[in-house]
Amino acid sequence: MILGEIDVTQVTLMVNGTQHNEDVSDYMLLADFIREKLKLTGTHVGCDTSQCGACVIHIDGISVKSCTMLAVQADGSNITTIEGLADGDVLHPMQQAFHENHGLQCGFCTPGMIMSAIELIDGKPDISEAEIRQGLEGNLCRCTGYQNIVKSVHEAAKVERR
Amino acid sequence: MYSFNYLKPVSIEDAASMLSESDEHKVISGGMTLIPTLKQRLARVERLIGLEKCGLSEIKLDGELLKIGAMATHAEVSESDIVVMENPAIAELASHIGDRQVRNRGTIGGSLANNDPSACYPAAILALGGIIHTTKRDINAEEFFVDLFETALEEDEIITAVSLPKPDAAAYEKFPNPASRYAMVGVFVAKFNSEIRVAVTGAGEEGVFRCSEIETALLKAFSSESLSDCTISADGLMSDIHAEADYRAHLIVEMAKRAVTKSARR
Numbered sequence: 001m002i003l004g005e006i007d008v009t010q011v012t013l014m015v016n017g018t019q020h021n022e023d024v025s026d027y028m029l030l031a032d033f034i035r036e037k038l039k040l041t042g043t044h045v046g047c048d049t050s051q052c053g054a055c056v057i058h059i060d061g062i063s064v065k066s067c068t069m070l071a072v073q074a075d076g077s078n079i080t081t082i083e084g085l086a087d088g089d090v091l092h093p094m095q096q097a098f099h100e101n102h103g104l105q106c107g108f109c110t111p112g113m114i115m116s117a118i119e120l121i122d123g124k125p126d127i128s129e130a131e132i133r134q135g136l137e138g139n140l141c142r143c144t145g146y147q148n149i150v151k152s153v154h155e156a157a158k159v160e161r162r
Numbered sequence: 163m164y165s166f167n168y169l170k171p172v173s174i175e176d177a178a179s180m181l182s183e184s185d186e187h188k189v190i191s192g193g194m195t196l197i198p199t200l201k202q203r204l205a206r207v208e209r210l211i212g213l214e215k216c217g218l219s220e221i222k223l224d225g226e227l228l229k230i231g232a233m234a235t236h237a238e239v240s241e242s243d244i245v246v247m248e249n250p251a252i253a254e255l256a257s258h259i260g261d262r263q264v265r266n267r268g269t270i271g272g273s274l275a276n277n278d279p280s281a282c283y284p285a286a287i288l289a290l291g292g293i294i295h296t297t298k299r300d301i302n303a304e305e306f307f308v309d310l311f312e313t314a315l316e317e318d319e320i321i322t323a324v325s326l327p328k329p330d331a332a333a334y335e336k337f338p339n340p341a342s343r344y345a346m347v348g349v350f351v352a353k354f355n356s357e358i359r360v361a362v363t364g365a366g367e368e369g370v371f372r373c374s375e376i377e378t379a380l381l382k383a384f385s386s387e388s389l390s391d392c393t394i395s396a397d398g399l400m401s402d403i404h405a406e407a408d409y410r411a412h413l414i415v416e417m418a419k420r421a422v423t424k425s426a427r428r
């Protein structure tokens with residue numbers, strides 16, 4: 001379909017287990033699509049310059065910065081956002097670990113941190129503190145000083161080991 | 163962001179013909195450089211041509227050469243068994259580009275085409291004497307990197323793959339800018355039989371370059387001690403808020419020493 005001179009493309013994607021068919025302008029960012037079209041505002045936009053990681057989501061199980069991708073590029077994919085992690089009232093183990101270890105203060109960076117951390121510890125129950133710090137270098141936090149974030153991720157990895 | 167249309171050609175031939183239709187068309191690979199540029203309105207395009215369906219991400223051995231498809235992401239290169247076996251210095255370099263999310267999207271083709279003066283891959287490709295395959299021809303690394311953000315690519319030419327010879331020893335060492343993780347100085351050293359090739363990124367006013375002072379010093383013996391008296395002129399090196407030219411000159415020798423030591427450990 002043509003709107004003015006700019007194509008509107010229909011995308012079909014699974015988001016947190018629900019299929020969506022939506023018309024998007026080709027230049028719409030995936031982060032805007034998630035927040036404004038789907039109203040899933042847990043995915044945050046912090047810097048908009050691809051550096052802070054507040055917008056990290058999973059596409060087909062891989063973490064990406066949704067502010068640096070277009071919605072049309074995600075057509076056909078399977079997306080998980082922070083809203084898709086908990087099972088009803090039962091938090092995902094990574095969310096639970098952040099909750100128990102005071103891994104957040106204002107919470108702005110938290111959705112991205114958690115999405116990055118889940119990919120990071122996958123299959124690595126014995127991950128070291130240094131590996132966690134390095135693995136989260138794409139996620140910036142302005143509150144915590146990272147100490148409790150690293151601790152939370154470490155604890156979540158141990159839960160995975162059990 | 164200015165508006166544009168997005169196209170998804172399913173073959174590289176189709177992509178090349180779409181690109182040749184207008185100067186206002188541009189290809190996009192990982193988008194980790196291009197999308198931020200478009201968002202800041204530093205660039206304007208009429209059509210973006212996505213290469214994701216063109217099948218360019220294969221990594222394989224082509225005779226003696228390691229051939230990496232242009233769409234191979236930094237994460238794929240760093241985790242590829244073939245790369246780890248054949249050219250571990252490349253795998254390691256790729257594993258330190260940006261952060262995990264940048265590596266999950268950013269590609270080797272996009273990085274080479276962009277030729278950012280602080281990017282990591284250009285140093286490796288130049289030091290290894292790689293060949294850049296495009297939709298039109300094969301280009302030697304020496305001719306490919308022209309100037310800051312400038313390559314030998316024509317407007318309607320697309321990188322399809324890059325081929326790299328196997329060195330006897332090689333390593334990359336970078337001094338990352340603590341905020342962006344781009345190289346403030348990055349040095350790739352490679353040893354082939356009797357030849358030593360050393361390339362420097364992050365420092366040159368005209369982008370990546372080969373460093374003859376270090377190459378000559380390492381010819382005596384391929385060891386970091388050979389560089390203990392080596393000094394490099396600051397002429398032609400960048401000065402910016404991150405580092406003065408003479409500091410960069412110092413870092414080049416230091417990174418070269420570390421790279422030589424690291425290559426010996428493999």
Ligand SMILES: Cc1cc2nc3c(=O)[nH]c(=O)nc-3n(C[C@H](O)[C@H](O)[C@H](O)COP(=O)(O)OP(=O)(O)OC[C@H]3O[C@@H](n4cnc5c(N)ncnc54)[C@H](O)[C@@H]3O)c2cc1C
Nearest residue numbers: 191192193194195196260268269271272275281282321343
């Ligand atoms: C936070 C952050 C940190 C980073 N840190 C580093 C770092 O430490 N080291 C480093 O080296 N890089 C770094 N980068 C850059 C990253 O590696 C980019 O992925 C890379 O420079 C561009 O690759 P791309 O696939 O994303 O290209 P795109 O953004 O898709 O394209 C870049 C340019 O190349 C052109 N192009 C793309 N593919 C082709 C092709 N096949 N043929 C011809 N032209 C093409 C496009 O038209 C565009 O002009 C960083 C980026 C970010 C956002």
Ligand code: FES
Nearest residue numbers: 046047052053067
């Ligand atoms: S909003 Fe995407 S990286 Fe900061």
Ligand code: FES
Nearest residue numbers: 105109141142143
């Ligand atoms: S908790 Fe506030 S930015 Fe991380």
